Amino acid sequence: MRFSVLTLFPELIKNVIQTSITGKALEKGLFEFDSIQIRDFAVNDYGKVDDYLFGGGKGMLMMAEPVYQAWQESISRSGIDSNRTLTVYMSPKGKVFDQQTAARFNESNHLILLCGHYEGVDQRVLDEIVDEELSIGDFVLTGGEIAACTVIDACARMLPGVLPTADAYLNESHMSGFLEHPQYTRPASWHNTNVPDVLMSGHQANIEKWQKLQSYLETMNKRPDMFWNQHLSEQEWLDLIELIKDASK
Ligand SMILES: C[S@@+](CC[C@H](N)C(=O)[O-])C[C@H]1O[C@@H](n2cnc3c(N)ncnc32)[C@H](O)[C@@H]1O
Known part of the structure; x- marks a missing residue:
């Protein structure tokens, strides 16, 4: 998988991606990363x-031609055919990014992320090169760089070998809808609060049942919009009601 970012601030992106888990994965060659300075394709000698x-x-507004040439450069540097490439414009007008979109992006061989700045980018080049627009939330940033880093981080951590095991992300929030x-973690007692007994019991079936019910409860309390889209069995409902009753005692 290759990520290319078209940007006026490549250092900003590099600093983030070359740090911590994504940085180590990059060193190991678990994914490829390229940043293309759009200003290298400026329309005059002053970098316009x-x-x-x-x-x-x-x-x-960012002009069409420098963006178009930067996009062409990213495709030719990758050596990956343009029909196996997905070009995404980071934009507050786009569909809001989520875990499923990150997983879908990982199915492409080459993801090109275009970062706008100022008022954005001339519509004509967007119409010519962009497959989809993507937002990281309903607010406006000064530029697309932080949004692009968010996308690369979320995608990269699901690539084989980036995390120690696939379990490390498969059981996380948003993977299963909960x-x-x-x-x-240690210590078992901290500020007069103990870790729940079941987690110290060593009884794996009970631990898993506790984790599943706590996951339902957490979702119900913090993201009711997600919770009410899920299906629970009759037994799971009974167990959850029991848990809520116990908690309110
Ligand atoms: C100041 S914004 C432009 C906003 C644009 N004039 C509008 O009202 O839709 C500059 C750039 O930041 C990026 N950006 C801003 N908010 C974003 C968001 N929520 N998600 C992703 N990218 C964003 C886009 O690349 C955009 O071109």
Whole structure:
């Protein structure tokens, strides 16, 4: 899997991706990463990549040609056919990013992320090169770089070998439609609060049952929108009601 980022701030992206887990995975060659400086394709010797808006309005817009040439450069550097490449424009107008989208992106061989700045990017180049627009939430950032890092991080950690085992992400929040259960580490007692007895019992079946019910409860409390989209068996409902009753004693 190769990630290419078209950006005016490649250092920002590199600093994030070359750090911690993604950085180690990159060193091991578990994925490829490239950042293309759009300004290298400026329309004049002063590095011009933006211009005023037709029709008036405040701010500057990124010009079509430098973005188009940066996109072509990313494809030729990758050596991957353009029909096996997915080009995504980071944009507050896009569909909101989620775990399923990250998994879908990992099915492509080459993901190109275009980062806008200023007022955004000339529509004509977006229409020509972009397969989809993607937002990381309903707010406006100054540029697409932090959004692009978010996407690469979420995708990269699901690639084989990046985390020690697939279990490390398969049981996490959003993978199964539920949020993860609460977790604890040593010491067993801290600030007069003990780790739940069941986790110290060594009884694996009871631990798994506790984790599953806590995961349901966590989702019900924190993300009711997710919870009510899921199906629970009759027995799971009975167990959950019992748990809620116990907690309120
Ligand atoms: C200031 S924003 C442009 C906003 C644009 N004028 C609008 O109102 O839709 C500059 C750039 O930041 C990026 N960006 C801003 N908010 C984002 C979000 N929520 N998700 C992903 N990218 C975002 C996009 O690449 C965008 O081109």
